[in-house]
Amino acid sequence: MAMESNPTADAQSTATSTLDTTATAASNATTIAGGRNDPIITVRNLQTSFFTDKEVIRAVDGVDFDIRPGETVGVVGESGSGKSVTARSIMGLVDSPGHILEGSSIRFQHVPTLRSFATTFAGRTVSLDELEAEHDPTSLFDHPEIDATPSTFGYDDREEATLEDFVGAYGDTLEFIGADDCVFVRGGSTDDPESITDGFVELTRCTGEIQRKMRGGRIAMVFQDPLTSLNPVYTVGNQLEETLRLHQDLSGQAATEEAIELLEAVGIPDARRRVTEYPHQFSGGMRQRAVIAMALACDPEVLICDEPTTALDVTIQAQILDLLKELQHERDLGILFITHDMGVIAEVTDRVNVMYAGEIVETAGVHSLFDDPKHPYTQGLLESIPGRQQGERLQTIEGNVPTPNEPATYCRFAPRCPKAFGDCEAVHPETVPVGDGHPEDEQAAHTAACLLYVDEYTAAAHPSGRTPDQGTGEVKATGGSADAATETETETPRGDDR
């Protein structure tokens, strides 16, 4: 962990990159990927919409986040905020009438996977080095069918854009990308897979065999309800062996042995007998353990947990969370943890994304989020936890999550927001840095999408110059003042050019 060794450099580099989280990914292009801090999954501008006869529901509307190996990223929000659809988009499990829109990009960056795929799926592999020799990424902004601006990728200047930004998101439009291409590599080629040093699998473009290889093999998922996640008519062992046969070429006795080991690894006693039992003979907690064992059967790099403990009682919940932590430690798993339970978030995650109506409204390290929530929605969520409220009555957020069925030209939280002011109804807030992270957080970036932290609007709304919630003030206090100020200034025009 190079960044951790030098706290000052860490703070500064964070401050300079908070505005533009993509810069990390971009700079990785020149170095060898696979380091501790390189994200294994990069989600950029993910938009998943459901096309019904009546309306288009933008269930996920422009979401960005990263998952790093060994890190747990939380996604929290009310029902209907788009958490599960985000997870399903990563897995490629969005069913019709849902579609991931063009411009969305989910990159899986894992060099061993790329090396293996470059051989197996040579026909679907593209060398970015070769493409770069022929195509200038900057000129792609002028492509008639690409509506991207530098700010789409989080850049200020079009010179910053790289080919990576385009090939995944706009692969269908770009004529030099084949219809099936979804493995993009650097450093090597299909003839020489060992020398591949970087690149990504574009998950939004994965179909057929390659998608099946990703699912389960590289990214596994644990679903909400363990009671119905296992097929009732097959033994637990049968279902585990099915996965092993699929991704690890194990069969017969070897698969059974491996299945028993997996059940032992997730803490199921008497695994040798249990492996021949049916799901209905397992208790709820045991079933969730079995589901986790199944997810881990193929040694995935990333585990997506979609509310894995919601259906379990509190003691079992604690056991499952401990188990996940242990497994993450052993296997260096990147975990995306989806829940609406703030207590669980505090327990397991390193970094938290707060989702509201299809958008991420605040991202912070878990300590920053709980100690110093910036977005009024996050504040509302935290106040509604029993025991944290001030006064007798538990605070609630009035109203419901709206259905996001039109492009956001305003803050979707404004109708429920206690701090809303005039501009909130007219301007869609961009994500801005709102302060340095808590010292205990590894990934220090703390951003929120709220006009309260954009000087231009707060000045207009509060002529006295009072900044609500001391948001920007704190940025200055913790030392990143110059950077933060310039960022905030460069940030404002971005709101206009949308």
Added chain:
Amino acid sequence: MSRWRYFFRRLLLSIPVVLFGLTITFVIVRMGPIDPVAAIIGPEGGAANRARIEQRLGLNEPLWRQYIDFIVGMLTLNLGQSWVIQPSTSVGELLTTYAPRTLWLGFWSVLIAIFVGVPLGFYAGLNPNTGGDYLASFGGIVWRAMPNFWLAIIFLAVLRQSEKFFFGIDWNTIGVNVPGLIGQPPLNFIAVTDWVSLGALSIPIGFYFSPITLAASIKQILPPAVVLGSAAMGNEMRIGRTAVLETINSNYVETAKAKGLRNRAIVWKHVFRNALVPLVPIITNEAFILIGGSVIVEVIFGINGIGYLFYQASIQGDLPLVGSLMFVFIILIVSVNIIQDFLYTILDPRVGYE
């Protein structure tokens, strides 16, 4: 294993069911308004004649003795003799003549229903809200809605003039020749010609088999079988569609997808077996209806099967025949029930716990 214990318990429980069914049959047959003596001697018989016949048939004995004789006779498979329909012919003999025709008809109508209805339903469920689904679903409803007696007559009318409706193709002569639309299917396509004795066991070693007779037999039985199976086919289609839709949206199918399983593997392994669970009682229940419903179809298509025999026996007061046929029906229904439980124990490991 516990689910096998469950199955054997079900097997034992069927014994009181058979006894109860026989008792009810006896009560209805002997204590009802049917007067077999009047049916035998006709309107002109005198009182002396009447007493003589009652004496001969054993109808003057106390009811409890008649009841015990009836139950013992049935359980020892001593089915008695016909009184009215074919006097002095044993019921066993009548059954061997009439039953194969009904079984042949029932077999084909169940088969057609299963092999057309279930695949169509599964297809519709796997492709919901497509043109194919709408066609299959609509067809299923229409097919289900057409009553047997009407459909049977329409079939006869259309096939009799088939050259007019099917561009000159004559039903009677296409493929194998059949004598006509109406009549018994020839069932003598298979026979045992030679036996060898091993101690008490007789093992058939010589067979006679005629594929042409078999083909003619199938062709003869096809129209009534389609008519008889039509309602079942529509039902199975609709239930199959619902079952597949329900299964395909279940969480374990989602889990299977997330594992990276191929679509084909998901459908064959995870969807079909679960979708069959609700279909089993539908299919077996229809087997009951085929016994009862066959009377109409047998009469229209001129097949002298047990449905026809039972109808004749009950209106003519042939008490032993009615009682024995009821016994056969009870045994059939209980066996179908046991088969259903057996299929359940195979398909669904949870059976026996809930």
